[in-house]
Amino acid sequence: MLQTILIDKEISINDKECFDKYFETSHVLASEMNFTNFFMWKDHYKIRFGIIYEFLCIMSVRDESKPFCFFPVGDYKKGEDLKKTIYAIKDYFDQEGWNLIFSRVTKQQKEILDEIGIAYNAIEDRDNADYVYTVKSLSTLAGKKLDGKRNHINKFKKLYSYEYEEITPANIQDCKNIVEKWYQLREQSGDESLSNERIANNKLLDNYEILGLKGGLIRVNGKTEAFTVGEQLNKNTAVIHVEKANAEIHGIYTVINQQFINNEWLHLEYVNREQDMGIAGLRKAKLSYNPDHLIEKYTIEVC
Missing domain, CATH: 3.40.630.30 (Gcn5-related N-acetyltransferase (GNAT))
Incomplete structure (x- = not known):
């Protein structure tokens, strides 16, 4: 069942090789998208993961906030498989009465949603750029x-x-x-x-x-x-x-x-x-080093 795939598998240190394989395939840009980040924050965000149609799907199920997913990780040339993956996750969210939210989505990933015909609403997440x-x-x-x-x-x-x-x-x-x-x-x-x-x-x-x-x-x-x-x-x-x-x-x-x-x-x-997480002093400090560019991120709600 999808619930077992997404929620019941917790991250352990032994999962590093699996995560690394998918991250290397997708050439990630966002700072969150690496095994170290998910491993070190796994208890706080209550991270769960699973493989659906050969895409690594990572979900946060914290008690105090609504569950959300990170953008599936894999070979984005396989657009139909990605589309099936997203619809599979959405079916599960629908069954639970949740809106399907993808967090920390890059501009490049958002454009992939357009290419495969996924309807969504997007809000820019400047604090996590x-x-x-x-x-x-x-x-x-x-x-x-x-x-x-x-x-x-x-x-x-x-x-x-x-x-x-x-x-x-x-x-x-x-x-x-x-x-x-x-x-x-x-x-x-x-x-x-x-x-x-x-x-x-x-x-x-x-x-x-x-x-x-x-x-x-x-x-x-x-x-x-x-x-x-x-x-x-x-x-x-x-x-x-x-x-x-x-x-x-x-x-x-x-x-x-x-x-x-x-x-x-x-x-x-x-x-x-x-990112600066919206903290004014941290934003000032990061800007003071004259960044070459920002990785824009969005919160996406799949329709």
Whole structure:
């Protein structure tokens, strides 16, 4: 039954190979569409998945919100199979009395719906648009628009002695310590999303090797003060999953950002630094790095 296919299969670390196969086939653009993202957030979003007509179908069934799906992942040249997949999901949603909602749908995926003749209503989801930068821009910080970033780095280098290290099993605990300190400083805010993010970050670090991730950390005067983790999203783009640092150290976020690019991603063309989630300060920070483009996303309701 479709219900069994979609809802009863929870993600485990053993599903990475399956997910990777489908993501590679579809050349994903959105930062969400990778196994690491779904695995680290699986408890918060109550992610379920299944394969329908050779498309990977991923669904969120959180108790406090209506279920929704991510756009099916597979070979989009097989338009008829994709169409059958979407109608199969819709039949199930109809039986449950739910509207079929696809969340975080890219412009390119929306155009596929037009090509295969699926009727829908779309609302742009600006808060979840991904910020994409060129590797060259982030590695050099060249140009007048990034003068401020270069100044941050120059001031940091004058004030501190620092070292960059690749993340390995030997220093994973240092990264976990940063996570704990970062959230302890903010836990009094009562923001439940911080607790969920803390769990997701630790799940990522606990499974760092098997997830095939790359990461780097910064030691300032011998003490670990920043770390970041990412992976290759598609053939020419890296995605950054986590970036945490001691904000009291001037310029450290700029330094870890640039150092990670220069040590790990110079062979690629772009870096996807995910969305701003509608947070004003985060939007300002991401725009300040002068993105090359945004990955537009939409919330789609299938008619």
